[in-house]
Amino acid sequence: MIDICLLGCGGSMPVPGRSLTSLLISFNGRKILIDCGEGTQVSMKILGKGFKKIDTICLTHYHADHVLGLPGLLLTIANSGRCEPLNIIGPKGLAKIIKGLLVVAPNLPYDLKLIEVEEENFKIKYGDIIINTTYEEHTVPCLGYSLKAVRKRAFDISKAKRNKVPQNIWSKLQSGEAEEIDGMCFTPEMVLGDKRNGIKISYVTDTRPTGKLVDFIKGSDLFICEGMYGAEEELEKAVRNKHMIFKEAAELANSGKVKELWLTHFSPSLTDPHAYIKNAEDIFNNVKIGEDRLCKSINFERNYN
Amino acid sequence: MIDICLLGCGGSMPVPGRSLTSLLISFNGRKILIDCGEGTQVSMKILGKGFKKIDTICLTHYHADHVLGLPGLLLTIANSGRCEPLNIIGPKGLAKIIKGLLVVAPNLPYDLKLIEVEEENFKIKYGDIIINTTYEEHTVPCLGYSLKAVRKRAFDISKAKRNKVPQNIWSKLQSGEAEEIDGMCFTPEMVLGDKRNGIKISYVTDTRPTGKLVDFIKGSDLFICEGMYGAEEELEKAVRNKHMIFKEAAELANSGKVKELWLTHFSPSLTDPHAYIKNAEDIFNNVKIGEDRLCKSINFERNYN
Numbered sequence: 001m002i003d004i005c006l007l008g009c010g011g012s013m014p015v016p017g018r019s020l021t022s023l024l025i026s027f028n029g030r031k032i033l034i035d036c037g038e039g040t041q042v043s044m045k046i047l048g049k050g051f052k053k054i055d056t057i058c059l060t061h062y063h064a065d066h067v068l069g070l071p072g073l074l075l076t077i078a079n080s081g082r083c084e085p086l087n088i089i090g091p092k093g094l095a096k097i098i099k100g101l102l103v104v105a106p107n108l109p110y111d112l113k114l115i116e117v118e119e120e121n122f123k124i125k126y127g128d129i130i131i132n133t134t135y136e137e138h139t140v141p142c143l144g145y146s147l148k149a150v151r152k153r154a155f156d157i158s159k160a161k162r163n164k165v166p167q168n169i170w171s172k173l174q175s176g177e178a179e180e181i182d183g184m185c186f187t188p189e190m191v192l193g194d195k196r197n198g199i200k201i202s203y204v205t206d207t208r209p210t211g212k213l214v215d216f217i218k219g220s221d222l223f224i225c226e227g228m229y230g231a232e233e234e235l236e237k238a239v240r241n242k243h244m245i246f247k248e249a250a251e252l253a254n255s256g257k258v259k260e261l262w263l264t265h266f267s268p269s270l271t272d273p274h275a276y277i278k279n280a281e282d283i284f285n286n287v288k289i290g291e292d293r294l295c296k297s298i299n300f301e302r303n304y305n
Numbered sequence: 306m307i308d309i310c311l312l313g314c315g316g317s318m319p320v321p322g323r324s325l326t327s328l329l330i331s332f333n334g335r336k337i338l339i340d341c342g343e344g345t346q347v348s349m350k351i352l353g354k355g356f357k358k359i360d361t362i363c364l365t366h367y368h369a370d371h372v373l374g375l376p377g378l379l380l381t382i383a384n385s386g387r388c389e390p391l392n393i394i395g396p397k398g399l400a401k402i403i404k405g406l407l408v409v410a411p412n413l414p415y416d417l418k419l420i421e422v423e424e425e426n427f428k429i430k431y432g433d434i435i436i437n438t439t440y441e442e443h444t445v446p447c448l449g450y451s452l453k454a455v456r457k458r459a460f461d462i463s464k465a466k467r468n469k470v471p472q473n474i475w476s477k478l479q480s481g482e483a484e485e486i487d488g489m490c491f492t493p494e495m496v497l498g499d500k501r502n503g504i505k506i507s508y509v510t511d512t513r514p515t516g517k518l519v520d521f522i523k524g525s526d527l528f529i530c531e532g533m534y535g536a537e538e539e540l541e542k543a544v545r546n547k548h549m550i551f552k553e554a555a556e557l558a559n560s561g562k563v564k565e566l567w568l569t570h571f572s573p574s575l576t577d578p579h580a581y582i583k584n585a586e587d588i589f590n591n592v593k594i595g596e597d598r599l600c601k602s603i604n605f606e607r608n609y610n
Contacts, residue, residue, distance in 0.1 A: 103405025
C-alpha cells in the first residue's frame with residue numbers, strides 16, 4: 001500500500017486555507033516529498049506525520065512557491081533526530097539554490113545528497129521506489145516526476161515443487177539469488193510467480209501540456225496535475241504563463257489513460273476551483289479538486305497467479 | 306493612532322494555528338514589519354492588510370523561525386506593485402543572509418536598502434518613526450527593537466496671537482521654518498504648543514533578560530516580549546537556550562514601567578500558554594498572552610496645551 005497526501009494545493013502565493021505546493025508519498029516506512037512550499041510542515045503536523053523518515057525530496061523547480069518551506073523543513077527533520085543522509089533531486093541549478101537557502105540552516109546533522117538532473121528521462125531507484133523525471137515546458141527549467149512502487153513477485157509453491165527445487169533453498173531463490181547443487185542450477189525463475197503491477201503516481205505542475213507528458217504519465221494510478229486556472233477563457237493567460245487550464249489537465253489525463261486525476265496548484269485568483277470541475281469532467285470522468293491534506297491510499301492489485 | 310498586529314506568535318517551528326514570529330506596525334499609511342517567519346503573508350491576508358506600503362522590515366536575527374517568510378513576502382510586495390525602495394534592518398551578517406534567501410527571488414522590481422547594524426544603540430528616523438535597536442543576549446547576534454511614533458507639536462493660536470505673529474506666516478512657522486519680516490525674526494517656537502508624548506512600542510525576543518533591556522524598553526506603551534516557556538521549572542532550559550520564562554518577561558515589563566505586556570514566541574512544547582499567565586500576572590498586572598493576529602490600536606494621549 002502507498003499513501004499519498006497533497007500537503008498544499010496553492011500556486012504562486014500562500015492564501016488563507018491553502019498552503020503552497022507539496023505532496024507527500026509514504027511507502028514501506030519511508031517518505032518522499034515532492035516540492036516543499038510554505039506551509040508544508042504545518043500540513044504534515046495537522047496530519048500527524050513524522051519527519052524523520054523523509055529520505056528524498058524531489059523539487060520540480062525553484063520558484064518560491066515550490067521551495068520556501070524547505071529550509072524550515074530540513075531543520076525540523078534535524079530536530080526529529082535524523083542522522084542518515086537525505087536525497088534532494090531537482091533540475092539544473094540545485095546546488096546553487098540549496099546553498100542559498102541553507103544560509104539559515106547551516107549546521108544540519110545529516111548529509112544532503114544533491115542529485116541535479118541534467119538529462120531527459122532521468123531515472124533513479126531507491127529501494128523499491130523508482131523515480132522518473134522529464135523536463136517540462138515552463139518559464140524556467142522544471143521537472144515532472146513519476147514514482148513507481150515496485151511489487152516483488154510472489155513465491156509460487158506449486159511452481160517450486162513442480163521444478164523440484166529443494167525446500168532449503170526456497171528463500172534464497174525467492175530473494176533473487178541462484179544456487180547450484182550437484183551440477184544442477186536452480187534459478188529464481190523456478191520459484192517466482194508472474195510479474196505483478198506496481199503502483200504509479202505522476203506529478204506534473206508548472207508546465208504547458210506536451211505530447212511527451214502523455215507518455216510520461218501513461219497508466220498512472222494517480223495523476224496529480226496543475227490546474228492553475230479553471231475557466232476556458234483563461235487559456236491565453238495559461239499559455240502566456242506556461243500553465244494549464246482544467247480542461248488541458250483533463251485532456252492529459254485522458255490521453256495518458258490514468259485512473260484518477262487530482263487537480264492542484266491553483267492560482268490565488270481561483271477562489272472556488274469546484275465551480276469549474278465540469279470543465280475537466282467533460283473530458284475525464286475521475287477528477288478530484290485538490291485541497292490541503294487530500295489523502296488517498298492505493299493498494300497493489302490483487303493477483304493470485 | 307498606531308496599529309499593532311502580532312502576525313505570528315510561534316517560536317522555533319510552525320505548529321498548526323500558530324505562525325512564526327512577526328509583528329506589523331502601521332502608522333500614517335506606512336507599514337513596518339519586525340521579523341518575518343513562515344506564515345507572515347497568510348496572517349496579513351487574513352487581516353486584509355495590503356503589502357505595498359511595507360517600507361521597512363526589521364530583523365532581530367537570522368534563525369529560520371524569524372526570516373523564512375521573507376523571500377515570499379518580498380515577492381508578494383513586488384506583485385502588489387511596489388517600486389519604491391524597501392529598507393531591511395538587521396544585525397551583523399544581513400547582506401549574506403539576504404543574498405542567500407534571494408536565490409529564489411532574484412529579480413525584485415524595487416531596491417533593497419540594507420542597514421546592517423554594527424553598533425550598540427543604533428538609531429534611525431524614517432519620517433515620523435524613530436527606530437532604536439540594542440544588542441541582546443542570545444546564541445547568535447540578535448537585536449531588540451523599539452519604535453517611537455513622533456507626535457508633532459500642535460499649533461497654539463493664542464500663543465501665536467500673543468506673540469503678534471502675522472497670520473500669513475502661521476503655516477510656515479508651524480512646519481518648522483522661521484521667517485524674518487522687517488528685521489523681526491519669527492520662530493516656530495512662537496506658534497507651537499508644548500512637546501507631546503509619542504507612542505513607544507518595544508519588541509524583545511530571543512534573549513535572556515538583561516539590565517540594559519530595562520532602559521531600552523522604559524516607558525513603552527506596549528512591550529512585546531518573548532515568553533518561550535511558561536513554567537518556572539523551565540528556567541534552566543531558558544538560561545541554556547538564551548530565552549525567557551513568563552516570569553522574567555513580566556519582571557522586565559515591571560522594571561521598565563511599561564503600560565502593557567504581550568507575551569509571544571512560544572515554544573512548540575507550550576501548547577497552552579494561558580495556563581501559565583498567572584506566573585506573569587503575579588509580577589505585572591497588564592499582560593496579554595499573544596496569539597496570531599492579536600491587534601491593538603494606540604492613540605496619542607489627549608493633550609490640549
